[in-house]
Amino acid sequence: MLKRFIPHFLLMLSGASLTLAFAPFNMWLLTIPALALAIRQVIKLKHRPFLAGWLFGAGWFGAGISWVHVSIADFGGLPLIGSIAIMALLCGYLALYPALATKFTAKYFSPQLWPMALPFFWVLAEWLRSWMLSGFPWLSLGYSQLDSPLSGFAPVIGETGISALIVISATLFALIHNKRTFANAVLVALCLFTSGYLLKQHTWVTPNKTYSVGMAQGNIEQSLRWVPEQDGPTMDTYWKLTESLWDNDLVIWPEAAVPKLEPLAQPYLAKVNERAFQENTALITGIVNYNWETDEAWNNLIVLGKRTPDARYPDYQYFHNNRFSKHHLLPVGEFVPFEDWLRPLAPLFDLPMSSFSRGDYQQANLEANGIHLAPAICFEIAFPHQVMANVYEDTDMIITVSNDAWFGHSHGPAQHLQIAQMRALELGRPVVRATNNGITAFIDHKGEVTARLPQFMAGNISAPVVATRGFTPYYHLQELGVWLITLVLLIAAVMIKRRQKK
Known part of the structure; x- marks a missing residue:
């Protein structure tokens, strides 16, 4: 039987x-x-x-x-x-x-x-x-x-x-x-x-300029990320991790690395903005923006410091256009369908920061110290057409930031990195990937990891990134x-x- x-x-x-x-x-x-x-x-x-x-x-x-x-x-x-x-x-x-x-x-x-x-x-x-x-x-x-x-x-x-x-x-x-x-x-x-x-x-593509890029990995416990008393210690962690990174052409912090809402984080952002400018570089960080008048929130990447190498003043000011707003939101994590019914059922459906507005499907590249970057936040990197829609002729590299602390010591973060490697290979662009607790990594245009930080540790890493020009057949087909x-x-x-x- x-x-x-x-x-x-x-x-x-x-x-x-x-x-x-x-x-x-x-x-x-x-x-x-x-x-x-x-x-x-x-x-x-x-x-x-x-x-x-x-x-x-x-x-x-x-x-x-x-x-x-x-x-x-x-x-x-x-x-x-x-x-x-x-x-x-x-x-x-x-x-x-x-x-x-x-x-x-x-x-x-x-x-x-x-x-x-x-x-x-x-x-x-x-x-x-x-x-x-x-x-x-x-x-x-x-x-x-x-x-x-x-x-x-x-x-x-x-x-x-x-x-x-x-x-x-x-x-x-x-x-x-x-x-x-x-x-x-x-x-x-x-x-x-x-x-x-x-x-x-x-x-399929032509190597262009080489840039030095540094990334910080704060390793902040997920349970502490949205605790108000931890805002100061988290921001101090990233400030200290960046001290040895200022000599790079670009510095990158992960998704929502600054835990305060953008309107409330202005003093801190002004400090980072000025420091990056003085160090002749730019810094990209994840942050949540909130509009008090419309009750809308966006999962953003913003550029601080220099927009172009010859900039005469720091680029950042609140709501400036050198930013990216996440388009492909994660169900339950960033928006809750039927939220009037589901939110009261369990904490799973009422997580902090789970009611975001969408950014546009196609947005301008971030420009940081003259480097043009096509952004993808978290699992947006798993959608090749959306990433492709934001890769232009002058795009130097793809930037993806994430917080994989949700997945603990599982194989999820490694799968997430593998997806980012495939995007690099498909589109012929290097990918820089900054995360909260791993896997923070540099990926070349052939999809190979050239440098990475260990998981579950606070640290920083610097590596050269070779920008590329041209397009793969897949980009056109x-x-x-x-x-x-x-x-x-x-x-x-x-x-x-x-x-x-x-």
Whole structure:
């Protein structure tokens, strides 16, 4: 009797094992075999493809984003059973997307045509996952290949394109039943990995100026971040950490590093602004701005000190335009849907600073000491089109700031860094990433970490950053490349299906 449940167990196991393919484990070779095993079980459960895809997704997200439970359990104010229930609800929802992909593929195509049909439905499901309910494109398969030869495709067809290639290869391996199908699967995989390796040897953008950049990591406990009595000590921490960084072209502090509301932090900001100007540099910090007249709040990045190298006076003044307002807000963390109903239910739905207004989708680059930076705050870096919309011809680098203290000692921060690395590779721009407690890192335009600070310690770091000019093919094509590949395959599958019927 238990034998009938083996495919169900293998589906969840293969999904859960994908966690090892992503950071911090980086076992990228595991992705295709794990997905192939799952697809093979979906074929075995041919009358229940939706359930099969859902079980795979439940394992995939249940293990892969288990770090969400840390933030709910530690800071959400819910009993254990409540946090587990919310985590199960989230994973169950995310598992619907691979379930939809397998359901539609199985409905319209026989398994022999899945290598051509499944990639289209998979990409379609992942596209839906990236914008439904504000979107949560975490753990997309392509991120697992950052260290593999397939990463060479990132500047051409993006992370989503790599996901499609993985699905093609995994489906071919899932259908192996004789020497010919084995040879076909191996041949396609070799072609993909060889092509990726060759693409990886090419530099799509041109290195430009080199800038020295310093970043401070305050390591402020999450439970203390919005305690008014801790405002002074937190600001003192960042002031002291920056003392050895003033000789850089640019200094960066993390998301909301200044814990006071911007209107109330004017004396401190004036002090930092003047010091940065005197040191012939600029400083970018995260801060929350609040408009008392309209009751609107924004999660901002602001520039202090010099806007241009030849500036005659400090750049900052309250509400100046050299700032960035976060557009893609985090549900529950930065806005609460149905807040009149949800906020009274539990502290999870009434966290400090959880009612922000959105900035524009496309905004001007920050300009700091002549350096042009395309900003992304926290999980905005997971949305390639939004980041891309803010990269211009004169953009020198991408800046992303975050506070990953919510996720404790989990694998969440490492996955977050991996996503930032993929954006650098896709767009051919270096990424500077400043965080409260890690992982603060410098990433070059090839997606490689060149320097980083250890997690869970207060410290600072300086490194040279090589700005780039030009654009990758992905910048111009965006998702056109992956849609073209998957649509051509789908049309071929439809034509073969019709021919088989005749």
